[in-house]
Amino acid sequence: MSQTISRRxxxxxxxxxxxxxxxxLNAGGLLAVGSGDVVVNPFVSINQEGEITVVIKHFExxxxxxxxxxxxxxxxxxxxWQKMKIDFAPADGIxxxxxxxxxxxxxxxxxxxxxxxQYREAGAMARDLLVRSASAAWGxxxxxxxxxxxxxxxxxxxxxxxxxxxxxxxxxxxxxxxxKTPDQFNLIGKLKLPRKDSQAKTTGxxxxxxxxxxxxxxxxxxHRSPKFGGKVSSLNLDDAKxxxxxxxxxxxxxxxxxxxxxxxxxEAFKARDALKVSWDFxxxxxxxxxxxxxxxxxxxxxxxxxxGLPTTKxxxxxxxxxxxxxxxxxxxxxxxxxxxxxxxxxxxEKTPNGVRFHDGCQGPSLxxxxxxxxxxxxxxxxxxxxxxxxxxxGRRANVNADYxxxxxxxxxxxxxxxxxxxxxxREDDIRGGYYRPMSLHRAKIGLDAKGQLLGWxxxxxxxxxxxxxxxxxxxxxNGIDHTSVEGLSDTLYQVPNMSMGVSDFKSVIxxxxxxSVGHSHTAFVMExxxxxxxxxxxxxxxALRLSLLDQADAKGQRMANTIKAARDMANWKExxxxxxxxxxxxxxxxxxxxxxxxxxxxxxxxxxxxxxxCGVAINPxxxxxxxxxxxxxxxxxxxRNEVTLDKGEVIEANFPQYQPTRLGDMPExxxxxxxxxxxxxxxxxxxxxxTGPAIANAIYAVTGVRITDLPMTKAGFTFS
Amino acid sequence: xxxxxxxxGKAQEVEAEPGTPLLWVIRDExxxxxxxxxxxxxxxxxxxxxxxxxxxxSCSFPIDAVGDNEITTIEGLEDKTAxxxxxxxxxxxxxxxxYCQSGQIMSAVGLLKQNPSPSDAEIEAAMQGNVCxxxxxxxxxxxxxxxxxxLEA
Ligand code: FES
Ligand code: FES
Numbered sequence: 001m002s003q004t005i006s007r008r009x010x011x012x013x014x015x016x017x018x019x020x021x022x023x024x025l026n027a028g029g030l031l032a033v034g035s036g037d038v039v040v041n042p043f044v045s046i047n048q049e050g051e052i053t054v055v056i057k058h059f060e061x062x063x064x065x066x067x068x069x070x071x072x073x074x075x076x077x078x079x080x081w082q083k084m085k086i087d088f089a090p091a092d093g094i095x096x097x098x099x100x101x102x103x104x105x106x107x108x109x110x111x112x113x114x115x116x117x118q119y120r121e122a123g124a125m126a127r128d129l130l131v132r133s134a135s136a137a138w139g140x141x142x143x144x145x146x147x148x149x150x151x152x153x154x155x156x157x158x159x160x161x162x163x164x165x166x167x168x169x170x171x172x173x174x175x176x177x178x179x180k181t182p183d184q185f186n187l188i189g190k191l192k193l194p195r196k197d198s199q200a201k202t203t204g205x206x207x208x209x210x211x212x213x214x215x216x217x218x219x220x221x222x223h224r225s226p227k228f229g230g231k232v233s234s235l236n237l238d239d240a241k242x243x244x245x246x247x248x249x250x251x252x253x254x255x256x257x258x259x260x261x262x263x264x265x266x267e268a269f270k271a272r273d274a275l276k277v278s279w280d281f282x283x284x285x286x287x288x289x290x291x292x293x294x295x296x297x298x299x300x301x302x303x304x305x306x307x308g309l310p311t312t313k314x315x316x317x318x319x320x321x322x323x324x325x326x327x328x329x330x331x332x333x334x335x336x337x338x339x340x341x342x343x344x345x346x347x348x349e350k351t352p353n354g355v356r357f358h359d360g361c362q363g364p365s366l367x368x369x370x371x372x373x374x375x376x377x378x379x380x381x382x383x384x385x386x387x388x389x390x391x392x393x394g395r396r397a398n399v400n401a402d403y404x405x406x407x408x409x410x411x412x413x414x415x416x417x418x419x420x421x422x423x424x425x426r427e428d429d430i431r432g433g434y435y436r437p438m439s440l441h442r443a444k445i446g447l448d449a450k451g452q453l454l455g456w457x458x459x460x461x462x463x464x465x466x467x468x469x470x471x472x473x474x475x476x477x478n479g480i481d482h483t484s485v486e487g488l489s490d491t492l493y494q495v496p497n498m499s500m501g502v503s504d505f506k507s508v509i510x511x512x513x514x515x516s517v518g519h520s521h522t523a524f525v526m527e528x529x530x531x532x533x534x535x536x537x538x539x540x541x542x543a544l545r546l547s548l549l550d551q552a553d554a555k556g557q558r559m560a561n562t563i564k565a566a567r568d569m570a571n572w573k574e575x576x577x578x579x580x581x582x583x584x585x586x587x588x589x590x591x592x593x594x595x596x597x598x599x600x601x602x603x604x605x606x607x608x609x610x611x612x613x614c615g616v617a618i619n620p621x622x623x624x625x626x627x628x629x630x631x632x633x634x635x636x637x638x639x640r641n642e643v644t645l646d647k648g649e650v651i652e653a654n655f656p657q658y659q660p661t662r663l664g665d666m667p668e669x670x671x672x673x674x675x676x677x678x679x680x681x682x683x684x685x686x687x688x689x690x691t692g693p694a695i696a697n698a699i700y701a702v703t704g705v706r707i708t709d710l711p712m713t714k715a716g717f718t719f720s
Numbered sequence: 721x722x723x724x725x726x727x728x729g730k731a732q733e734v735e736a737e738p739g740t741p742l743l744w745v746i747r748d749e750x751x752x753x754x755x756x757x758x759x760x761x762x763x764x765x766x767x768x769x770x771x772x773x774x775x776x777x778s779c780s781f782p783i784d785a786v787g788d789n790e791i792t793t794i795e796g797l798e799d800k801t802a803x804x805x806x807x808x809x810x811x812x813x814x815x816x817x818x819y820c821q822s823g824q825i826m827s828a829v830g831l832l833k834q835n836p837s838p839s840d841a842e843i844e845a846a847m848q849g850n851v852c853x854x855x856x857x858x859x860x861x862x863x864x865x866x867x868x869x870x871l872e873a
Binding site: 060061063195197199200202204205206207210211219243244245264265266267269339341342388389393425625629632633635654655656660661662663668 | 819821844850
């Protein structure tokens with residue numbers, strides 16, 4: 001089937017000497033083609049059958065990159081969609097880097113945005129070579145050559161792409177291929193192109209790393225400390241040895257856990273549970289959630305440690321002295337687990353030159369760097385073969401490469417010869433840390449009699465995500481981890497006299513970016529406060545937001561247009577008992593209208609109207625799917641998800657205690673994509689931030705209950 | 721212990737510890753990896769297979785209880801209902817990460833075999849146990865309705 005992933009891999013087919021034309025851009029932006037240049041940053045190959053393989057530098061976690069990047073190439077090539085195949089790129093941080101990050105890493109909703117011109121140029125390059133080859137072969141001038149839907153033609157001559165591969169290999173590529181202008185697009189923004197991964201994923205044929213089995217491979221489960229930061233002090237194998245498939249158990253070199261080796265996954269889990277380990281908890285977290293909340297409260301009661309904006313707290317309060325309306329509130333957010341559908345796992349094996357990972361790998365550059373360090377190898381000795389990933393939501397991109405390190409240490413502890421498959425259970429996942437940080441926001445805003453903002457005094461207590469990581473220089477400024485305040489300190493609303501205090505701390509509980517990162521809480525705060533302000537000032541919440549945007553500014557105008565699109569789609573009228581929220585994140589504008597019904601504190605979200613401006617809409621249906629999925633992901637999280645601790649141990653274990661959104665929870669969703677010719681921006685995350693507050697504002701409109709402490713079940717609501 | 725199984729119409733012999741969940745026999749021993757592990761506690765449906773034509777959660781179904789009953793996995797789907805359901809899934813581009821989708825499709829096929837024109841409430845009841853963390857539910861519902869319509873035709 002042309003829609004299944006090509007397993008041959010272009011390197012192999014090229015090495016085997018078949019006539020395959022390679023087109024790509026090297027790090028300096030130069031184009032290269034021909035068999036001699038096969039290893040130079042290839043994105044596109046065409047074989048003699050006329051099949052086009054697009055090398056996908058970003059992993060596919062469901063967000064649609066395989067379809068999106070393939071569309072960019074197919075557009076410039078005027079190829080037949082059915083003939084387009086995909087292959088995941090190997091680990092190569094130079095050739096396949098994310099142009100925004102300088103490393104091979106997927107995240108921040110940037111896969112399409114950073115690749116937009118790169119993949120189009122790769123496609124345009126291939127097209128140019130085909131045109132010139134056909135022109136030479138047919139003896140007609142290049143401008144007589146037409147390419148449409150995978151067919152090359154001139155007069156009454158026609159050919160498919162594969163027929164000129166040999167001729168094309170002999171030609172020199174042009175320096176800068178000419179890409180189409182938007183009015184020439186046939187595929188981008190136009191058609192509903194079938195997803196490239198649909199066929200494989202509806203027949204059980206799609207390969208995830210969970211499905212990898214190597215000869216002689218051992219299965220490993222890790223017995224981890226029940227409290228974060230605990231270290232192995234001793235172990236007793238007696239009970240584990242009674243488990244049938246048990247092979248061995250060895251403490252990891254970092255003492256963070258014990259690797260339990262077995263003949264299959266089930267026996268590994270069973271033996272792991274039977275293993276008796278005593279722990280050194282001297283460096284461990286021993287507090288419960290309530291004690292931690294008390295600590296966050298103490299932090300916001302005290303002066304902020306850092307100030308993120310020029311306005312001081314004092315100045316903000318002076319500006320609000322004569323305010324007609326004051327809105328003050330504390331907002332609390334729990335730890336959240338990403339809980340991707342595929343529990344974390346990877347396979348590691350020895351190669352003649354080092355090691356190879358089999359993984360649904362989000363950050364090959366991160367894995368290479370960290371694992372090379374841990375195993376004492378050079379980065380190039382760490383290979384990564386990328387598979388489909390069963391979700392991520394941020395969890396698989398980790399500067400500590402945590403599960404890869406576990407696998408590497410387990411592989412090493414067993415002698416470094418036997419392939420090892422590390423598998424996490426769902427309990428490992430929910431209890432394994434790398435959570436969306438808990439946080440507490442304290443905010444006070446003042447409005448004049450007309451409902452215009454006078455000042456804003458804000459203080460956030462949150463554990464920073466990137467302080468102390470290699471990303472620190474990029475994201476931490478004046479002591480403030482931007483991921484704690486993004487969406488607030490840089491809001492598009494014109495807020496005079498805003499002060500932004502931040503207090504933070506170190507913790508052994510690992511935290512991580514969770515779909516939409518800081519926006520997952522800041523948007524809730526911002527958009528709830530807007531709603532509260534509108535209620536106090538008796539203003540329409542949509543009109544109030546529009547009045548606070550600077551529509552002379554390009555961003556302000558795009559946000560306003562998106563807000564109006566949602567308002568009009570939902571036929572929003574002043575006084576409606578429904579919820580509204582909007583937010584700008586990952587350079588994308590989203591506005592949401594929520595309709596809920598509430599019976600005896602039982603909430604059902606009936607309908608969401610979502611308007612989005614993400615620049616050029618490459619695959620409108622993929623964008624729509626990301627709006628639906630983002631909203632659905634946010635819904636369960638704000639409704640009922642939290643990870644809590646008792647004496648340092650996580651209470652929730654599996655889905656019964658961490659109930660995901662289910663089919664019956666799901667509202668109807670209508671999506672409108674605002675037309676734009678601006679460069680494309682992210683769609684994987686931006687639906688998450690405004691969905692929660694839109695629902696909360698709708699619940700307020702219907703019940704009069706203002707929810708400021710998440711999840712919403714804390715306010716006595718249930719969801720169905 | 722040696723177990724004799726009938727999987728996707730084929731007789732199979734596997735060596736397994738008594739009490740091993742069917743899921744792990746299917747995946748680790750028979751190498752039928754289309755059936756997925758999501759929770760291990762019958763709370764997500766990723767591991768759904770058919771037992772005598774009806775959906776069960778293979779993660780919580782011990783190998784000892786299979787006997788000579790017919791097991792069908794996603795790889796063994798071949799009748800008309802299944803093909804129509806898979807076609808509807810493709811038409812609606814339901815999948816995102818895809819990891820839950822084998823289980824979703826097994827549940828949907830099970831539902832339509834037993835009830836060719838389910839109401840919204842019946843779809844919800846049959847599919848509530850299948851988690852999709854990518855929240856593709858809007859399209860799952862849509863695809864099931866499309867499949868029901870196409871089966872009727
Ligand atoms: S793995 Fe069986 S229901 Fe989740
Ligand atoms: S498609 Fe990803 S979990 Fe369902």
